[in-house]
Amino acid sequence: MKKVRIGLIGTGYIGRCHAIAYAQAATVFALKGEIVREMVAEVSPAVAKAQAAALGFARWTGDWRELAADPAIDVVDICAPNFLHKEMALEAIRHGKHVYSEKPLALSVADAEEMTRAAAQAGVKTLVGFNYMKNPTSQLAKEIIASGEIGEVVHFYGTHNEDYLASPQAPLDWHCQKALAGLGALGDLGAHIVNMAHYLAGEIREVSGDMQTVIGQRPDAKNPAVLREVENEDQASALLRFANGAHGVIETSRIACGSKMGLTYVVTGTKGAIRYSQERMAELALYQHEDAAGRQGFKTILTGPAHPDYAAFCISAGHGIGFNDQKTVEIRDLINGIAAGDPMWPDFAEGLQVSKVLEAIAVSALERRWIEVQGTSRF
C-alpha cells in the first residue's frame, strides 16, 4: 500500500487533534494509503522532540523549512498560527508537497489566491481543515438537502459563536492582532460557518455585513496593568444571498457568553427544515411539512450506522462520535485523496472562496453597502 508520509507543523490545540486523528485513522477506516507519522516541526528542537514522542511521530525539527524540504515528506500539515499559513504553504508547494492546512487558509483573499494558484500550478493536492462538515450528522444534513427531502432551500441561518474572549479580563492574544490573525471572529470562527453554508446551501453571491469590536482594549498577556488595543472584530453578522436564490444570515462571535461550540444552522426549504447545533453533534432535527395533520414536528435523528461514515466508528446508533473523530474522517479523505486520487474537499479553492466571503463581509461592514462575491467553491 502506498505510504503517505506526514509532516506536521505545529502541535498546539489543533495540531494535537490532528495527531490523535492520525493515530486512530487506520484502525477506524480501511484506508487506501498507509499513514506514516514522519516528522513534527515546532518552535524549538526540544519542543519538537518532546511532541514527536508524545504524538507518535518518528522525527522532529525546530525549523519548519527543514520539514517542508524533507524528501521523506509527502504532505505538509500546517497547524501553525494563521499568519504563517501562506509562507508555509508556498514553501511546501515549492518543494512539491501536498498541503493540508488548517483554516482560515490565509489572512487575506490576495494571499489565499496566491496559495491556490501556486498549488494548482505545482499540481499538488490541497485540503483545508474545516472539520465540521465531516461530522456524519452534517453529512446527513447534506444528504437530506441533496435528496430534496426538504424541497428547495429558501433560507439558511448559521452561527459560529464561542465565548473564549467573553471576559474583558481575558488578555490580548494573537487572535486580537491583525498582523497575526487577520480578521477576528470572522476569520477564526466565521470561516467554519461560511464553509458549512457553502456545503449545505451553495454559493454565496452577495453580502451585507456588520461587525464590531466590543471590548476595545484588553490587558497585555504579560503585564496585565497595561491595556492594549484589540485590532479586529469580536462579533459580526451578515445578510446573505445565495446563487440559488435562497436568502440567509450568518453570525459569528468570540464573546458570545454561553456558546462553547456554537456552530449551529437552520436550513429551511419549501417542504421542510433541518436544525443542528454542534454542541449536540449527534443529533439532527428534521421537519417535513407533508407529514399528516396533527403529526407534524421536528424529529430528532440520532446519527448512526445508517448515516455516512458513522459505522466505521461504532455499529450502534446514538453511541456518539467526538470532535477528533470528525478530524479522522477528514484525514481519511486526505489519505485516500493522495494515495488513490479520491476527491479531496474542501480544497484551497474552497478555502479561497471562504476568504472571499469573509473579506466581502468585512468590506461591506466598513463601507456599509452590499458587496458581490466572485468565484466559486465547486462543492
Next chain:
Amino acid sequence: MKKVRIGLIGTGYIGRCHAIAYAQAATVFALKGEIVREMVAEVSPAVAKAQAAALGFARWTGDWRELAADPAIDVVDICAPNFLHKEMALEAIRHGKHVYSEKPLALSVADAEEMTRAAAQAGVKTLVGFNYMKNPTSQLAKEIIASGEIGEVVHFYGTHNEDYLASPQAPLDWHCQKALAGLGALGDLGAHIVNMAHYLAGEIREVSGDMQTVIGQRPDAKNPAVLREVENEDQASALLRFANGAHGVIETSRIACGSKMGLTYVVTGTKGAIRYSQERMAELALYQHEDAAGRQGFKTILTGPAHPDYAAFCISAGHGIGFNDQKTVEIRDLINGIAAGDPMWPDFAEGLQVSKVLEAIAVSALERRWIEVQGTSRF
C-alpha cells in the same frame, strides 16, 4: 369600582382570544376597574349577535361605527383586519374613546403617525396588542437584563417565524395583499419581534434589511385553478444597530417550515446571556459567565410565582400559563391603565416606532442600503 366598558370589533382568531381574556381577567387579577363586556361589532348583525352570545358580551352591532359612537363604550378594542385599524382608531378617537388595537398598528408609518397624533391630541389612552412581552417569562428576561445580571447587552438575535403559508398550495389570502395587510411577514409577525427587541434591548437606530417573496403566486381562494400574485414578502431579515451600541439581527418568515410559534430571542451581554423560544413559553435559559469553572452552563428556569404576574394564575412554579393568559396580563394593564391611570404599554407611540423599524427594513431591502430609524418608543 370604576367600570371599563369594552366594545370589541372583530371576533375572529385574535378577537376571540381577547374575549377569553376579558372573561377570566377579573378572576385572575384584582383589577382596579370593572370590566364590562358591553358590545361586539361584526360584519353583520347576525354574526355579531351570535358572537356576543358566545363571548359573553351584552350588545351587538353589524356596524362598527355604531360601536365607536356608542356612549356606553369606554374602550374600542380593534381586532379587525390590519387595513381597517387606522379608520377605526381615528373614528374611536374622534368619539373620545380609549383605543386598544391589535398589531400592526397600521399599514404605514404615515398612518401610524396620524393615529398616534390623533390619540395624543384627544388625550385618550392607547394600547397595542403585542402580547408576547406580557408573558411572565419574557418579563423575567427583562428583569434579568435590567438588573445587570448578564451585564451590558452586546447582541440581540430574534425571530418570529411561522409556517402558515409554507405550502405553495395555501391559497392567497388577505395577508398576501398590500392593500389589506401592508407588509407581509414583517407586518404580521416581524412586528412582534421588533417590539420584543425594543423591550429587551432598547431603541433600534439603524437597519440593513433584506426581504423576499419566495412563493410568487398562489391559488385564488375560491378558484384554485387561477393563480394570483403575492404582493408582499414571505421572509425578511435585518441587521440592527441599537441606540445603546448593541448589534443584532432579526428575522421573520411566514414560510418557515416547522416553526409554529417561532418567536425566539438570544440576548447576549458582557456577563451572560439569555435564550428563549415562545414554543416553550414557560422556560428561560440563563447563562452567567462568572459561574465557577466547570459549573458554567445555561440554566433552564421554569417560570413560577417568583416571577412577574405568574402567581395570579397559579402559585406553583412550572405549572404553565398559556397564550390567552398573556392576553389576560395585557388586559389587566388596559383596565388598570384606564380605571386608575397605571402605565399602559406598549402604546400607540410604540406601535408607531415598531412601524418605523419595519418600514425602514423594507425600504432598506428595496434600496439596498442602511437606513436610520428616527424616534423613540420610550420603554
Next chain:
Amino acid sequence: MKKVRIGLIGTGYIGRCHAIAYAQAATVFALKGEIVREMVAEVSPAVAKAQAAALGFARWTGDWRELAADPAIDVVDICAPNFLHKEMALEAIRHGKHVYSEKPLALSVADAEEMTRAAAQAGVKTLVGFNYMKNPTSQLAKEIIASGEIGEVVHFYGTHNEDYLASPQAPLDWHCQKALAGLGALGDLGAHIVNMAHYLAGEIREVSGDMQTVIGQRPDAKNPAVLREVENEDQASALLRFANGAHGVIETSRIACGSKMGLTYVVTGTKGAIRYSQERMAELALYQHEDAAGRQGFKTILTGPAHPDYAAFCISAGHGIGFNDQKTVEIRDLINGIAAGDPMWPDFAEGLQVSKVLEAIAVSALERRWIEVQGTSRF
C-alpha cells in the same frame, strides 16, 4: 339553556384555579349548560365574602354545610383539604347534589368506596379533578395509543415529582399529617400519575411498592425551634403489572429537587413510543419504529388545532395553553355532563380505583410483597 349552579368549597390554591376556569369556560367552549357561579364557602364569612367578590361568585357562606344544603346549588365543587372530602361529598350527595371533587378522592379506600357507593345510590353525577389528562397533549397521547400508532403497550414509566418539601427547613404542614392528608407524596401527587397510567395504559392489576420518609422531622410551622414528626412518605416507587400484560413503574416524590411539575411519562409499544413532561405541556414526542432507516427519531409534536380541545383556545398550533386551561376542559366536561348527560370522567369510580392502587402500593411497601389490585376504573 339549562343552568348549572356551582357551589365552590375552598378557594385556596386549586379552588382559585377552578374559579378562573369557571370564569373563562363559557367563552372558550360552546357549553351545553349555563355556568352560574352561585356560592362560595370558606372558613369564615369574611373570607368567603371577599373570595366570592374576587372570584365572581354571587353568594357566600362561612359554613360549607349551608352551601351543601342550598337549593340553588346543582354542583358542589370540593376544593377543601383532603381530610374533608369525604364528609363534604357525603353531605352534598345527601342533598342530591352532583359532586366535583379534587383529588385524592379520600384518605382511604374504605372512604372512597363509601363515597362512590353513596353517589351511585343517590344517582348523582361525579367528577374528580385529576386535571392533567385533560391537556390536549395528553389527549393526543391517548389518541396515538388507542389508534395503534405505537402498537401494543408493553411498558409504562410515569412520575409525578415535585420539590415543594425538598428543603428540610420547610415547616411541617398538613401534607405531612396522616389525619389530614392520608398518604404523603402518593396521595398528593401519585394520584395524578396513577390516573394517567389508567388513562393511557389501562388497569393496574399488581404492584410491588416501596416508600420512604426521608426527612423524618420538620420544624413546627409556628414555632420553628420545635421539631415535629412527619407521618407519611416523602417518596415512593412501584413496579406495576397492567391488566393488558404491560409492565411498568411509577414514582412520586415531594422532595425531588428540581422537579417543579414533574408529571412525566414514557409509554413504549411494540411499534413505537411516546414521551411527555408536564413542564413542557405543549409537546409530545412520538417515535415510530417503522420509519425509514436513517430517519428514525422522536418527533416533537407541538399541540395545535389538529388535536383534541386545543382549537377552542387558539386556532394556531404551538401557541400554548396553560394549567388553568386544562381545568377549563375539565369544567366543560362537568357542565356538559350535568346539563346534557355527556360522559363525565374521571368519576368517583376512577377516584376509588386510584385510591386502591395507591393503598396497594403503600401496603406492599409495608409488607414488602406484591399486592393484587381489585376493581376497575372503566376508562
Next chain:
Amino acid sequence: MKKVRIGLIGTGYIGRCHAIAYAQAATVFALKGEIVREMVAEVSPAVAKAQAAALGFARWTGDWRELAADPAIDVVDICAPNFLHKEMALEAIRHGKHVYSEKPLALSVADAEEMTRAAAQAGVKTLVGFNYMKNPTSQLAKEIIASGEIGEVVHFYGTHNEDYLASPQAPLDWHCQKALAGLGALGDLGAHIVNMAHYLAGEIREVSGDMQTVIGQRPDAKNPAVLREVENEDQASALLRFANGAHGVIETSRIACGSKMGLTYVVTGTKGAIRYSQERMAELALYQHEDAAGRQGFKTILTGPAHPDYAAFCISAGHGIGFNDQKTVEIRDLINGIAAGDPMWPDFAEGLQVSKVLEAIAVSALERRWIEVQGTSRF
C-alpha cells in the same frame, strides 16, 4: 517505558472499539506504559490475520488458547461473546496474564465468583469494560455527588434501554439464548446501569425485581419461517435500596422503541439533583436547591477541560468526545494500572458485584419477593 502487550480476543462490535482506543490512547494520554498491539485471536486464522492487519496488531491466531498462553502477551483482552468470558479469563489467569474483560463478567454469579477468586489467587490485575463511567461527563457527575453539591443522595433512577430487538421480525440471535448470553436485557444492558448506580450512589443492598419476555418467539436467523423460543427477558425493572439509605429504581429493555443509547440517570439529593442521558453524552444537568428564588433551574453543563480527562482530547469545552473516547480513558486506566500500579476500576470484584445485583433482580422477579444482595464493589 514498560511495555504492556495486548492480546485481543474477538474483533466484532466491541473488539473493534477496543482496537480503535488502543490506536489513539498513547497520543491522547501521556501513558505510564507503552501499548503494544501484539496479537489478535479470531474464529479462524484467516479472519484473525485480516483483522490484525486492519486493527494494527502485529500477530494473529485462530485459536484463542494460543493467545492466552503466548509469553509475549501481558494482558488478555476478552471481547468474545459472553458465554466464553469465564473459560477465557480462567485460562488467561492460569497463564498469569492480566485480564481485561467486556461486561457482563460472566453468565452467573457462581462463574463470576470463580473468576474473581482465580484472579485474586493468581495476583493478576483485572478490569471490566463498563465503559460509560469513564465518560468525563459521568466523572463530573461523580465529582458533584462526592463533593456534596447535591447533598446526600436520596434517590437514583437509572435506565439502560435500547431497541435493537424491538422488531418482532428481528431474528433470534445469541442474545436470546440462555446458554450463550445468560440473562437478556439485564445482562447485556442492565449491567451498565447497575455499575453506574454503584459508581454514583453506592452499594445496592436489596432489590424487588420484575422482568418479562415480551416477544416470546422470533424467526430463526437462517430460516425465518421457523419460530424459535426466546429464552430470556426483553425488559426488566427493579426497586432498589442502597446501603446508604437511598431508594431507587433501575430499568432495562432491549425492545424500548426509540432508545438508541438509553443509558440515563437522575440522581436526587437533599440539596440538588443531576440528570444525564448518554444520547447527549456531553451534557450534565445540575440543579441546586439553594439557588436564589426565581433563579432555580437545571443548568446544562457542557463537558470541557475543567472536567476529568476531557482536556486530553481537546482543550475547548463543548467540542465533544465520542463513544470510543470513553474506551480510551478505560484503556488509559488499564495501561497505567498494569505498568505503574495505578488503581484499576471497575475490576472483577465489581463485575461480580454487578452480577449479584442482576441475579438478585432475576431471582426476585421469579420468586416475587425482595432479595438481599451480599458483598461489596468497593468503589
